[in-house]
Amino acid sequence: MQLVLEKRAERSNTIALVSPLIAIGLTIVTMIILFAILGKNPLLALHAYFVAPLTDGYSLQEIAVKATPLVMIAIGLSLCYLANAWNIGAEGQFLIGAVAGSWIAVKTQGTDAGAWVLPAMLVLAAAAGALYALIPAICKVKFGASEILTSLMLVYVADLFLDYLVRGPWRDPHGFNFPTTAEFDPVATVPLLIEGGRLHLGSIIALLVVAAAAILLGRTIKGFEIRVVGAAPRAARFGGFNANQLIILTFAVSGALAGLAGIIEVAGPVGHLQPGISPGYGFTAIIVAFLGRLNPLGILIAGLFLALTFIGGEQAQIAMKIPLDVTKVFQGILLFYVLACDSLILYRFKLVFPNRQVARGTG
Amino acid sequence: MQAHQRMLDPTPNGLHSGESPLLQTLGLTKRYGDFLANDSIDIDIWPKEIHALLGENGAGKSTLVKAIYGLIQPSAGEIRWQGERIVLSGPSEARSRGIGMVFQHFSLFDNLTVAENVALGLDGKESFKDMSARLEQVSKTYGLPLDPRREVWQLSVGERQRIEIVRALMQDPKFLILDEPTAVLTPQEADQLFIVLERLKAEGRAILYISHKLEEVKRLCDTATILRGGKKVETCNPRLETAASLARMMVGGEIKEVKAPAGRQTTVPRLVVNDLSLAPSEAHGVRLEHISFELKGGEILGIAGVAGNGQDELFAALSGERLSRDPGTVVIEGIAAGHLSITQRRKLGAAFVPEERLGHGTAPRMRLSENALLTGHAASGMVRRGFIDTAATLKTVDRATETFDVRKAKRDPEAASLSGGNLQKFIVGREILRNPAVLVVSQPTWGVDAGAAAVIRQALLDLATAGAAVLVTSQDLDELAEIADRIAVMFHGRLSAPLATSEATREKLGLLMGGSSLEPKEAAHAVGA
Numbered sequence: 033m034q035l036v037l038e039k040r041a042e043r044s045n046t047i048a049l050v051s052p053l054i055a056i057g058l059t060i061v062t063m064i065i066l067f068a069i070l071g072k073n074p075l076l077a078l079h080a081y082f083v084a085p086l087t088d089g090y091s092l093q094e095i096a097v098k099a100t101p102l103v104m105i106a107i108g109l110s111l112c113y114l115a116n117a118w119n120i121g122a123e124g125q126f127l128i129g130a131v132a133g134s135w136i137a138v139k140t141q142g143t144d145a146g147a148w149v150l151p152a153m154l155v156l157a158a159a160a161g162a163l164y165a166l167i168p169a170i171c172k173v174k175f176g177a178s179e180i181l182t183s184l185m186l187v188y189v190a191d192l193f194l195d196y197l198v199r200g201p202w203r204d205p206h207g208f209n210f211p212t213t214a215e216f217d218p219v220a221t222v223p224l225l226i227e228g229g230r231l232h233l234g235s236i237i238a239l240l241v242v243a244a245a246a247i248l249l250g251r252t253i254k255g256f257e258i259r260v261v262g263a264a265p266r267a268a269r270f271g272g273f274n275a276n277q278l279i280i281l282t283f284a285v286s287g288a289l290a291g292l293a294g295i296i297e298v299a300g301p302v303g304h305l306q307p308g309i310s311p312g313y314g315f316t317a318i319i320v321a322f323l324g325r326l327n328p329l330g331i332l333i334a335g336l337f338l339a340l341t342f343i344g345g346e347q348a349q350i351a352m353k354i355p356l357d358v359t360k361v362f363q364g365i366l367l368f369y370v371l372a373c374d375s376l377i378l379y380r381f382k383l384v385f386p387n388r389q390v391a392r393g394t395g
Numbered sequence: 396m397q398a399h400q401r402m403l404d405p406t407p408n409g410l411h412s413g414e415s416p417l418l419q420t421l422g423l424t425k426r427y428g429d430f431l432a433n434d435s436i437d438i439d440i441w442p443k444e445i446h447a448l449l450g451e452n453g454a455g456k457s458t459l460v461k462a463i464y465g466l467i468q469p470s471a472g473e474i475r476w477q478g479e480r481i482v483l484s485g486p487s488e489a490r491s492r493g494i495g496m497v498f499q500h501f502s503l504f505d506n507l508t509v510a511e512n513v514a515l516g517l518d519g520k521e522s523f524k525d526m527s528a529r530l531e532q533v534s535k536t537y538g539l540p541l542d543p544r545r546e547v548w549q550l551s552v553g554e555r556q557r558i559e560i561v562r563a564l565m566q567d568p569k570f571l572i573l574d575e576p577t578a579v580l581t582p583q584e585a586d587q588l589f590i591v592l593e594r595l596k597a598e599g600r601a602i603l604y605i606s607h608k609l610e611e612v613k614r615l616c617d618t619a620t621i622l623r624g625g626k627k628v629e630t631c632n633p634r635l636e637t638a639a640s641l642a643r644m645m646v647g648g649e650i651k652e653v654k655a656p657a658g659r660q661t662t663v664p665r666l667v668v669n670d671l672s673l674a675p676s677e678a679h680g681v682r683l684e685h686i687s688f689e690l691k692g693g694e695i696l697g698i699a700g701v702a703g704n705g706q707d708e709l710f711a712a713l714s715g716e717r718l719s720r721d722p723g724t725v726v727i728e729g730i731a732a733g734h735l736s737i738t739q740r741r742k743l744g745a746a747f748v749p750e751e752r753l754g755h756g757t758a759p760r761m762r763l764s765e766n767a768l769l770t771g772h773a774a775s776g777m778v779r780r781g782f783i784d785t786a787a788t789l790k791t792v793d794r795a796t797e798t799f800d801v802r803k804a805k806r807d808p809e810a811a812s813l814s815g816g817n818l819q820k821f822i823v824g825r826e827i828l829r830n831p832a833v834l835v836v837s838q839p840t841w842g843v844d845a846g847a848a849a850v851i852r853q854a855l856l857d858l859a860t861a862g863a864a865v866l867v868t869s870q871d872l873d874e875l876a877e878i879a880d881r882i883a884v885m886f887h888g889r890l891s892a893p894l895a896t897s898e899a900t901r902e903k904l905g906l907l908m909g910g911s912s913l914e915p916k917e918a919a920h921a922v923g924a
């Protein structure tokens with residue numbers, strides 16, 4: 033008996049839907065083993081991770097809050113990845129967006145600036161994120177530099193730039209020397225949806241982004257262009273689509289979305305600019321994009337799921353003293369299984385029973 | 396049950412009495428959903444035999460050989476190898492038993508060298524150096540010259556096929572399958588291939604040979620098995636048949652003749668090329684040099700020539716996949732278009748059919764409707780304000796299906812699931828249905844069966860009659876003779892002056908294709924006289 037991979041004639045749509053679920057299942061099995069090795073009760077740990085956060089309203093809101101930047105960034109990344117442009121630096125674009133938007137907030141602090149402040153912050157953040165993403169895109173198109181490396185390296189530049197600002201020029205003079213700006217004014221803050229709750233306007237924006245991406249990819253010629261350039265570059269050129277222009281465009285859009293997510297995070301849940309505003313949203317969003325099959329609706333679901341792991345990780349740390357880094361391990365294993373299961377969309381496992389007699393005959 | 400009786404005596408010439416077949420299929424069936432691509436096929440292959448597998452596009456030829464090669468698992472029936480039932484886990488098992496295959500669509504990596512490609516396709520454990528040495532030796536023994544160090548993208552189609560053949564031969568197969576090997580070859584290259592095949596046969600190997608070229612089958616093959624609609628209809632000796640009788644068995648009826656409609660009038664020039672020179676975009680590409688011609692409405696110009704003499708580069712320059720600096724080098728419908736993109740040229744009324752159908756003419760893993768959109772988005776009303784009109788794209792699929800008899804398992808399948816010839820019909824149909832003013836088409840009937848080839852040629856003629864200018868690049872001189880008004884030859888990036896088809900004898904074309912020019916000879920005559 034032999035297990036072989038047979039290429040499917042057509043990609044299987046059922047498997048395309050089921051494969052992320054298989055990946056999640058395998059990840060959970062692996063996690064159970066890991067918990068056991070750590071000496072924790074796997075069932076309790078899983079409960080803390082995946083069930084407990086779903087049982088109270090506060091955690092549910094917190095999941096939506098965490099999912100908001102993940103989904104927004106992942107939607108942008110999915111456009112890049114579909115077009116075969118590998119933007120790995122969303123984390124940097126997120127931070128630059130946060131910095132650029134915060135600039136308005138810092139400069140208008142304590143003035144009587146009106147309701148224009150928040151919209152201006154959002155626009156500026158998106159523009160800054162887009163421009164920052166254009167650096168690797170242009171290097172790729174003009175000089176053939178690997179966008180994977182350049183976009184990744186720019187993450188550290190953005191990180192240190194933010195660090196410099198909040199320790200130097202933008203530091204809150206009344207902040208006891210903590211590296212942070214002052215709390216933003218109300219006009220520079222993303223409004224809450226529920227008084228006294230956590231859910232904010234950003235989640236609505238994220239939903240709009242998901243809907244826009246679904247329409248873009250499913251109904252428009254631009255979306256078709258993105259898909260065909262990634263799937264069959266030569267045919268795309270024959271179709272009249274320019275891969276280089278598309279690298280520029282998708283990087284700009286994904287940078288803008290990451291930048292927007294950055295300012296929403298800062299002007300929303302955080303309320304001021306400080307280092308560590310992101311627990312790695314830009315990187316986790318890569319997992320969200322792939323787990324969601326580069327499909328807008330899938331990304332929405334995947335974003336909520338990974339947000340759950342963030343919240344669950346915190347609860348598991350509090351309740352069971354499981355290190356917070358286990359969440360990152362979980363996310364890494366998940367990406368690994370997602371990519372592995374993807375081969376099932378184009379291939380199938382087949383059991384073959386060769387005739388033993390013949391096998392011996394030729395051996 | 397006539398077919399059944401034939402089955403009991405599969406060798407009409409009675410050559411093999413006493414021996415057992417090398418390979419046999421019994422009731423071999425392959426099902427895709429409700430669709431039977433192979434319906435209970437029995438076939439016997441004997442050693443020292445070149446066995447033809449014939450049938451229309453979509454008859455199930457490639458499906459059958461893929462099952463024999465272990466690429467797909469049959470849904471029912473069995474395969475016997477040297478009298479014993481075998482179940483193949485995959486191609487590597489088939490290769491280890493002595494079954495080799497050369498595919499209809501090549502599976503080579505463009506950015507790797509010849510030797511690296513061969514190494515990837517072999518299962519052995521020998522070192523890369525030994526393998527390269529053996530590669531050179533095999534290619535020399537069989538007269539299939541190859542430079543192991545060249546990268547594949549630099550090679551012509553004929554050379555690429557040579558890699559596949561040499562790779563198969565390096566496994567020393569007892570049984571070699573060739574799926575439409577000559578579809579892409581020049582007559583000279585095909586002749587070389589036949590010498591190799593005869594030699595393999597003399598060495599005692601068996602060959603299963605798929606082709607749509609019936610004359611060639613009559614010349615080369617000892618036995619022919621004919622498939623129709625997934626079923627075997629006949630096994631016969633092709634030498635005792637005529638091309639017409641073979642075609643009748645394939646189609647189950649008569650094939651239409653191509654008729655040049657009377658009263659074709661040439662009108663204004665619709666495609667003009669002025670002194671087009673273009674440096675190659677790739678290190679080993681061909682430089683186009685001073686190409687000029689004029690193509691009027693109502694006219695078909697044929698371009699003959701050995702592959703790799705700049706036809707691909709000319710296609711890219713005409714289509715706008717490559718731009719020239721001087722707009723005046725390519726004039727479409729009176730408008731200088733050398734600097735315009737392919738989309739803008741389509742908007743001027745031009746349409747293009749490249750020679751490679753998977754990956755260039757279509758995105759293999761996308762549906763036919765999406766592939767209709769691929770070239771139709773520019774000028775066919777499939778897009779409104781940036782939004783795709785899905786109904787319009789599906790309508791194109793349906794119309795192409797109907798007009799060109801594209802056979803497929805469902806309404807809108809992925810391009811890669813169509814049989815080679817049916818995909819070609821779809822691509823040609825997709826462009827012709829747009830009623831282009833100028834059609835530039837490469838190898839229009841590459842791998843298309845005789846009946847469908849007639850339909851496509853007829854469509855090209857009808858298009859010209861309706862007033863379009865048609866430029867056909869083809870390696871098939873008979874095809875050019877049948878439809879072209881004038882024929883020019885491409886050699887080393889230069890294009891000869893076109894000859895009227897009536898004057899373009901095979902001898903003259905052969906000279907031009909070999910690089911000699913016709914003038915000096917005539918000049919010599921003049922001096923002599």
Ligand SMILES: Nc1ncnc2c1ncn2[C@@H]1O[C@H](COP(=O)(O)OP(=O)(O)OP(=O)(O)O)[C@@H](O)[C@H]1O
Nearest residue numbers: 041427432452453454455456457458804814815816
């Ligand atoms: N993976 C698949 N899924 C669905 N249908 C398929 C698949 N592969 C082949 N078919 C169908 O099976 C039929 C036979 O295809 P096959 O490729 O064997 O034809 P063929 O005889 O080789 O034709 P051609 O001369 O055009 O190459 C076609 O109608 C094709 O659409």
Ligand SMILES: [Mg+2]
Nearest residue numbers: 457499814815
């Ligand atoms: Mg075929």
